[in-house]
Amino acid sequence: MMPVYYLQGEPFRPVFLGPKRKLRTQLGIERETGRAVVEDPPRGDIFQRILVRRPRKEEMSTEQDWPSVWPAARSFRSSVVPLPVRMGARRDPKKMAPFKTEGNLELVKIPNFLHLTPAAIERHCNAIKKFCTAWPENLDDEARHKFFPLTLSYNDYVHQSNSLRDMRSRIIVMKVRVSDLHLDEHAFDKLVRLAGDRYNPGSDMLTIVTDRCFTRKQNFDYAMYLLVALYSESYKIEEWEAKKYENLRLVSRITSFKSSKMEDNLEHLLSSLEKGEKETFETVREYAESIKKLLGIPEITDPKLSDTSAHRIQY
Incomplete structure (x- = not known):
């Protein structure tokens, strides 16, 4: 068979899809007609021919x-x-x-x-x-939280199945301490309200779990977006929120001593006291009378006891 050439002179190369195997009948015809060359192994190598390792x-x-x-x-x-x-x-x-x-x-x-x-x-x-390098001995949990406050965790699963993929491996768990965000009082209160059950007041830990997306990378990006959104929204103050937070104590979750009426009364009382005044019998007597009124002790009506007590006080 003559080879076929292109116009440029290069030979035509047929596409090789599989080995060119011939049928047993075709091989037999070629042997009988002498077109096929049959190489017979030597007779003395019969053991080598039947040897199977x-x-x-x-x-x-x-x-x-x-x-x-x-x-x-x-x-x-x-x-x-x-x-x-x-x-x-x-x-x-x-x-x-x-x-x-x-x-x-x-x-x-x-x-x-x-x-x-x-x-x-x-x-x-x-x-x-x-x-x-060796792991630093001083890098304990507290130091790790100080330098690496954000923690991301996920799981990989290995099991016998027709697919290597597991839908649980796409879940991302993000943990961060709210104290590491350095929020003010208003931003902290708003972030806690927005987070809801995701915030643990005992450990001051904010946990965000994302499993809505199909891949782990998408859930990671979504978790980072939620953290940034919570941080930015906690600092925003709307018009209705500004009116509501005029008196922070009325809407705070925990009753605090700051900006309360008791604080104002105590400051007024401390400012009205005269500093540096020496104690006299008159001030002691007034203090004793006020204590009796506070405890509900009745006054002494016996004149003898009253004279004796007065004499002792004058003495």
Whole structure:
């Protein structure tokens, strides 16, 4: 067959979709007509022709270096893994055990962690150990909250299924202390009201959980948006809110001594006292009379006792 050339002189390359295999009848016709060249092996090599090697797992030693056999993640191979693993469903599992590893497609479908054995992990840790530094001893929980006040957490799930994705892995949990936001009294009160049950007054922790979006990245962006929105809205004061907060004590969640009538009365009382005045018998007598009136003690009507008490006081 003559090759076909383009106008530029390059040969035409046919698309290779699969091996050009011939049927047994076609091969037989080519042998009979002499068109096919048949290479017969030597007669003395008959044992080499029928020799079949045993599976590799049967020739492995128990003291071999497994990370060298399975260095990276790949699909399960029954001829390499020397483990009596069985997997599959039977109609009657009490009578028949699950399928063996040979030709078991269920073991090929699922991911495996044969490349993350303790020996392989230890080897990786020793390799990257020179690039790591020791954890600071002074960096405890309090210091961590001081330098890293915002905490984000999420979970990854590994299970046997036809899909590696889990809808629970997209959930983002954000935690931050409200005291780290440095809010004033009005902003703190408004943020607590807007957060509702998400704020824990015992630990002063604000927890935001986002699970509305389809991906983890979208939920992370949404959680950051909620935190920024809460912070910015807590500082805003609307017209109706300004009128409402003219007297902060009337609408505050906790009754405070600040800006109360008791505070005004106490300040007035302290300012009216004369400082530096010496105590005399008259001031002591007035103080005693006021204490008697406060406790409800009746006055003494016996003249003898009154004269004696007066004499003692004068003395």
